[in-house]
Amino acid sequence: MFTTEPNSYIDLLQKFPPRPIKSEAEFFAVQEIIDTLLDAGELTPEKQDYVNVLGILVHEYEEKHVSIPDLSGVELLRALIDEFSLKQKDLVPIFKTESIVSAILNGQRKFTVEHIEKLADFFNISPSAFFRRTL
Structure with missing residues (x-):
């Protein structure tokens, strides 16, 4: 999108003015600008500020228009396995055996506290994500 490297915050604003x-x-155009800037290497403070502004606009759009499924427990684990292209054997360090992984994914066993703690560390998410939210 940027044919020449913008040198200042004002240049960035003029080349692609942020708007709701x-x-x-x-949405995809803004994402492309963000990706281009992030892929270009180290961000200057001006570029970081610009990316932050665009990120706020993306966040606002996603809050209104993108529905994120409310997953927890085994559903969440399945989604994470799929997203990270993992195999059951990749989770053996957490569950000790592939048969335990399989039993949990098939609903034959429940998570233990230790499983949840290790999964949270492995996927870098809050342990609370594995508990169903009640309103």
Whole structure:
């Protein structure tokens, strides 16, 4: 998107002025700008500020238009396995055996506190993510 390297915050604003995102096409355009800047290497303070502004706009759009499923427990574990392209054997350090992984994924066993703590560390998420939320 940027044909020449913008040198200042004002240059960045002039090349792609931030505006509230109103469509999926605009959302993807903003994402492309963010990706281009992040992939270019080290961010200057000006570029970091600009990316932060664009990130706020992306966040606002996602809050209104993107539904994130409320997953917990085994559903969450399945989604994480899928997202990270893991195999059951990749989780043996957490569950000790593949048969335990299989039993948990099939609903034949429940998580232990130790499993949840290790999963949270492994995926770098809060242990609370594995508990179903009640309203």
